[in-house]
Amino acid sequence: MLDQIPTAFLFFAAALALPVLPRGAVRGALLLALPLVAALQAWSLPVGTYAQVEFFGFTLDLMRVDKLSRVFALIFCLAAFLGNLYAWHVRDTVQQIAALIYAGAAIGAVFAGDLITLFFYWEGTAIGSVFLIWARRTTASYHTGMRYLIIQVGSGVLLLAGAAILYRETGSLAFELMTLGSLGTWLIFLSFGIKSAFPLLHNWLQDSYPAATVTGTVVLSTFTTKLAIYALARGFAGTEILIYIGVVMTLFPIFMAEIENDLRRVLAYSLNNQLGFMVVGIGVGTELAINGAVSHAFAHILYKSLLFMSVGAVLYRTGTSKASELGGLYRTMPRTAILCIIGAASISAFPLFSAFVTKSLTVSAVAEENYPIIWLLLIFASAGVLSHSGIKIPYFTFFAHDSGLRPKEAPTHMQLAMAITAALSIFIGVYPYPLYALLPYPVEYVPYTMAHVMEQMLLLSFALLAFGVLMRTGIHPPEIRAVNLDTDWTYRWLMPRVLDRVSVVMARIWTANVALLERWMNGIWRRLYHSHGPEGRIAQVWPTGSMVLWIAVLLGITLVVSFAS
Amino acid sequence: MAEKPKDDPARYPPLGRALMWVDKPGSANKLFWGLAIISGLLFVGDFTYSKYGKMDVGNIPGFYGVYGFVMFTLLILVAKALRVLIRRPEGFYGDKAIDTEAYPEDQLERIDNDA
Numbered sequence: 156m157l158d159q160i161p162t163a164f165l166f167f168a169a170a171l172a173l174p175v176l177p178r179g180a181v182r183g184a185l186l187l188a189l190p191l192v193a194a195l196q197a198w199s200l201p202v203g204t205y206a207q208v209e210f211f212g213f214t215l216d217l218m219r220v221d222k223l224s225r226v227f228a229l230i231f232c233l234a235a236f237l238g239n240l241y242a243w244h245v246r247d248t249v250q251q252i253a254a255l256i257y258a259g260a261a262i263g264a265v266f267a268g269d270l271i272t273l274f275f276y277w278e279g280t281a282i283g284s285v286f287l288i289w290a291r292r293t294t295a296s297y298h299t300g301m302r303y304l305i306i307q308v309g310s311g312v313l314l315l316a317g318a319a320i321l322y323r324e325t326g327s328l329a330f331e332l333m334t335l336g337s338l339g340t341w342l343i344f345l346s347f348g349i350k351s352a353f354p355l356l357h358n359w360l361q362d363s364y365p366a367a368t369v370t371g372t373v374v375l376s377t378f379t380t381k382l383a384i385y386a387l388a389r390g391f392a393g394t395e396i397l398i399y400i401g402v403v404m405t406l407f408p409i410f411m412a413e414i415e416n417d418l419r420r421v422l423a424y425s426l427n428n429q430l431g432f433m434v435v436g437i438g439v440g441t442e443l444a445i446n447g448a449v450s451h452a453f454a455h456i457l458y459k460s461l462l463f464m465s466v467g468a469v470l471y472r473t474g475t476s477k478a479s480e481l482g483g484l485y486r487t488m489p490r491t492a493i494l495c496i497i498g499a500a501s502i503s504a505f506p507l508f509s510a511f512v513t514k515s516l517t518v519s520a521v522a523e524e525n526y527p528i529i530w531l532l533l534i535f536a537s538a539g540v541l542s543h544s545g546i547k548i549p550y551f552t553f554f555a556h557d558s559g560l561r562p563k564e565a566p567t568h569m570q571l572a573m574a575i576t577a578a579l580s581i582f583i584g585v586y587p588y589p590l591y592a593l594l595p596y597p598v599e600y601v602p603y604t605m606a607h608v609m610e611q612m613l614l615l616s617f618a619l620l621a622f623g624v625l626m627r628t629g630i631h632p633p634e635i636r637a638v639n640l641d642t643d644w645t646y647r648w649l650m651p652r653v654l655d656r657v658s659v660v661m662a663r664i665w666t667a668n669v670a671l672l673e674r675w676m677n678g679i680w681r682r683l684y685h686s687h688g689p690e691g692r693i694a695q696v697w698p699t700g701s702m703v704l705w706i707a708v709l710l711g712i713t714l715v716v717s718f719a720s
Numbered sequence: 721m722a723e724k725p726k727d728d729p730a731r732y733p734p735l736g737r738a739l740m741w742v743d744k745p746g747s748a749n750k751l752f753w754g755l756a757i758i759s760g761l762l763f764v765g766d767f768t769y770s771k772y773g774k775m776d777v778g779n780i781p782g783f784y785g786v787y788g789f790v791m792f793t794l795l796i797l798v799a800k801a802l803r804v805l806i807r808r809p810e811g812f813y814g815d816k817a818i819d820t821e822a823y824p825e826d827q828l829e830r831i832d833n834d835a
Contacts, residue, residue, distance in 0.1 A: 242831070291827070295818040366818045368827060400725055413799035414807070417819070472822050485742075487833035489735035522774040530775055534784070535791045542795060554742060561727060563831040606771050613766060613784040614760040621792035623752045632800045636818050640806040647813055 161206045161217040162193050162228060162266060163276065166235075166259025169254045178246045186251060188238040193262065194232035197225055204268055213328060222595040223449065227265040227385045229593065231258060231454045233579075234377040234460060241464055241572035242370035250290045254374050257283030261378035265385050269328045270343075273386070277314055277346075279306030280379055280639030287371030288363055301364035302646070306359040307379070309603035310349040333390050346389060350383035351434060352427050354403045358643040360427055361411075361688055365419035366478070369467040372419055376426060376463050378404035381452050384433045388448055393440025396519075401438055402532050404431030409539030411641065416634055418466045418548060419478045420559025421642070422459070425544040427500065428536060429455050436517035436531065439524055442596035447516030449594055454509035454583055461498035461576040462548060465491050466571070468565035469552055478547070478634035483557035491565045492553035497577040502582065504537060506611060509580040512587035512602040515611075519600065538618045545615075551634055731834055736787065 170188045176182050194390075205218035237257040245251065260279030267273040281304060288300040320339030322328050333340045345356075352360045364372050391397060405428050412424035424545070436448030468491050469484060469575070470476040485492040497508070504510035514537070521530045553693070583590050591598040625631040686692055741747055741775050771779040778784070796810060809822045 291824060293818075293821055293824060295816055295821045298816040301817060312730060379793075409795060410802055410809075412801045413796065414803040453759075470823060471828055472830060474825070476826050483743075484738050486729070486732050486736045489733055489739055492739070493735075517773075525774070527775055527777070529776070535795075538788050538792045539795055542792060557743075561833040561834065563833050564733060566829070605769055606773065609762065609766055609769075610778065610784045613759075613762050613782070614788040616755065616762055617785040617788040618792040620755055620759050621789045621796075623755060625793065625796050627752065630800075631796060632803060636810050637807045638810055638812050638817075639803070640808060647817075 158196075158200055158205055158218075160196075161263060162196055162232075163217075163259040163263025164567070165189060166255045166262065167211060167226045167454055170259070173252055173255065175249055178248075182251065183239075183243050186238060186242075186255070187704075189255070190232040190236035190239065194229055194236075197228040197232060197262075200225075204254055209573045210271065212632065213269070213271060214270045216329075217263070217269030217601055218266045218271055220266065220328075220703055222593070223385070223389060224265045226453060226593045226595070227610065228262050229285075230456050231262050231265065231378065231381075234258075234456050237457075237572050237576055238370065238374045238377065240465075240575070241373055241569055243568035244566060245370055247290055247368075250368060250371060253286035253290065255283075255285050256373075257287070257374065257378055261382045264382050265353035265611040267330060270314070270321070270330050270477055271328055273330050274311060274315050274318060275380075275388075275687050278308060278311040280382060281311060281395070285377055285591065287375055288367045291366065296366045299363055302643075303359055303363040306349060310346045312347035312350070313342045315414075317346060319453065323409060330389060331661060332392060334673070335391070335396070337396055339497055344394075347383050347386045347390065348400075350379055351387060352383075352404070353382060353434075354407060355642055357404070357408075358641050361420050361641060362643050362647075364423040364426075364477050365417050369471045371462045373460055373467055376422070376459050377456050380426065380430055381456060384448065384452050386629040387434065387437045388445060392437055392445055395438055396412075397434050397438025398526065398529055399438075401431045401434030401436075402529050402536075404428065404434055405533060405536035406539070407433070409536060409543060411639065412543035413547070414538075414632055414639055416477050416479050416550060416636060416638075418478055418481075419463065419470070421543055422466060424464050425462075426455075427542065428540060429459065430487075432514055432517050432533065435529065436520060439517070439520045439526075441520050441524065443523065443600060445514055445522055446591075446594040446596050446598055446600075447513065447518075448586075450513040450516060450590055451510070453590060453593075454513040454580065457576050457583070458501035458509055458580050461494065461573055462502065462544060462571065463578060464573045464576065465495035467547065468569050469562070471569070472562035472565065473560050475518075477531045477636065478551040479636050481552045481558050481573055482555040483553070484560060484562065485553040487561045488553065488564050490570055491573065492549065493575045494570070494573040495549045495553065497560070497580060501577075501580040502532075502617060503541040503609060505615060506584070506603070507581065507609050508584040509587075511584055511589075511611060513583070515602055515607060517667060518599055534614065538614060541615055541618050542622070578579070622625065727833070 167191065169185055173182060173185065175421060176185060200220045202221050205220065208215050208217060212398065251448050257280055260276045260283050264280065266274035267276055285300045285304045288303060290297050318328060319338045320337065320342065324337055324339055333343065335344055336340060349356045364375050367375055387397065402430070406426040408424035415421045415424060433448040433451050436444040436451065440532070448623045466476050469481065473481065475481065501508040501510055504514050518530065518533050521533060590635065598653055730741065762787050767781040773779050813819065
């Protein structure tokens with residue numbers, strides 16, 4: 156029975172039922188139980204296609220279960236559970252429904268077997284998620300949400316256009332591996348690229364995530380971008396251009412994150428950097444690399460949620476997430492500090508923490524396929540991760556200078572959500588084999604070798620040492636209240652001003668044209684008036700006299716013509 | 721205006737008090753030199769076993785340490801230079817940006833540790 160109900164529909168049904176339930180424990184219980192039931196369904200369904208429906212002559216596959224879709228569905232369910240636990244205190248119905256629709260749409264999308272179903276869920280994630288930004292209920296969040304929505308819906312429109320063209324070319328709407336070449340595949344690729352935050356298409360991420368609510372950002376950090384990673388892994392595995400796009404993604408955010416003051420935006424840049432590792436893995440496309448991308452997405456969802464949760468807890472207690480205003484919070488928020496450090500160690504890929512056993516699959520695949528420059532850049536990006544997420548987030552929030560803030564420790568449910576997430580990050584790092592068993596291909600990789608542990612420890616310890624030297628010498632940039640320009644400058648600053656200028660110029664041209672026309676018409680009018688007005692030459696002759704004169708002229712001409720012929 | 725609560729370490733959570741050693745004079749030095757010693761030991765240790773990685777440069781003993789130190793430093797220096805170019809005042813995008821907007825107080829639960 157349960158196998159014929161698409162997993163997404165469970166979330167949508169809960170979203171419909173939620174408003175009639177009393178706020179508090181009952182709603183909270185539903186929000187926690189539902190992802191677990193959904194995970195059970197995703198786990199227990201055998202590989203195959205379920206819930207096919209007819210739609211305008213097309214057969215839609217609502218539930219295509221295979222190893223790739225299942226692992227993403229499972230981590231999405233787990234993240235939904237953790238996000239809802241973290242948001243236990245929230246009594247805002249809008250946020251609760253939005254989180255359910257968003258998670259449901261993302262899970263529906265990973266199970267979609269065709270491009271039409273994918274499109275509907277793709278847009279569903281856009282619409283569900285924007286309410287997590289608008290739920291902040293401020294002018295700025297409204298404007299940020301609008302920018303976010305335009306870009307996300309635009310991505311869906313590109314997907315639909317690409318699917319239509321592809322259907323015309325191939326006669327199929329199946330969501331399978333594609334080869335870049337036709338306009339259709341390029342549009343679909345671009346659509347996935349927007350949600351994956353490709354370089355130059357990325358800035359919606361850093362613009363919108365810090366604008367969401369405390370709990371909304373945690374939920375946002377999980378779904379949209381990882382859905383796009385899934386879509387790339389499904390549709391464009393082995394597309395070489397992704398290697399180069401991905402490596403740029405790993406690099407530029409580490410510079411931006413280093414000088415960013417808002418810690419939730421730092422984490423958004425960090426998220427972008429981590430997506431880069433996954434995109435590189437998908438671009439390499441070997442079994443090892445795809446396993447690397449997928450396992451890294453799985454681990455990343457956990458540790459990134461943990462980092463957003465810890466910064467969110469600080470925001471919840473202090474009212475700010477700006478590094479320049481924080482510092483020294485370990486005194487009264489020590490558990491949050493330690494859980495944040497676990498998240499930082501996980502993302503930095505310290506041995507015994509999750510990224511150590513996942514990111515290395517991708518880096519090894521890059522080495523196996525002999526991309527030495529890409530390999531060197533990925534190692535550099537790994538040191539960069541340590542810089543902004545491993546050091547900056549915990550150090551400038553909980554240590555560094557004493558801000559004088561003495562907030563109470565995070566609420567118990569937030570601590571519990573963070574503790575479970577941290578425990579999972581450590582468990583994956585210590586014993587990765589259950590995760591490896593979930594991956595699309597068999598894993599022969601052994602993460603704990605002497606060389607791998609030593610190399611990673613050397614990289615991280617010397618990078619930490621460099622940080623120490625730079626701090627002691629005063630070279631390390633201080634945290635200051637400022638914003639940094641990114642590509643959103645083009646549509647938030649430049650474009651409005653260009654449009655303003657253009658409208659001013661257009662208005663001037665219009666005014667000049669109207670004035671010219673008016674002058675011209677006046678001239679004609681004046682001349683007509685001069686000749687035909689009461690004082691004009693024509694008016695001097697009465698119309699009857701004028702008519703007789705002209706008849707005489709005509710008769711004269713007729714006579715001349717008759718005589719001549 | 722409410723009087724600022726008195727900062728009494730005795731009222732910090734026990735874990736917070738235990739972590740206070742990081743702020744004691746000399747602790748930062750100890751941490752730094754401890755890290756330097758660990759890094760040195762790891763560097764020396766990297767010469768004690770054979771490597772068979774696919775990338776030749778990665779098989780050079782100590783490569784990851786030197787590369788990590790140099791690239792981390794380079795990253796910070798470049799980021800610092802980049803800041804000069806792209807830094808703008810917080811209110812650069814006007815009053816419709818979150819950068820200057822206070823987080824809505826009704827969505828927070830600010831409680832002081834002493835409360």
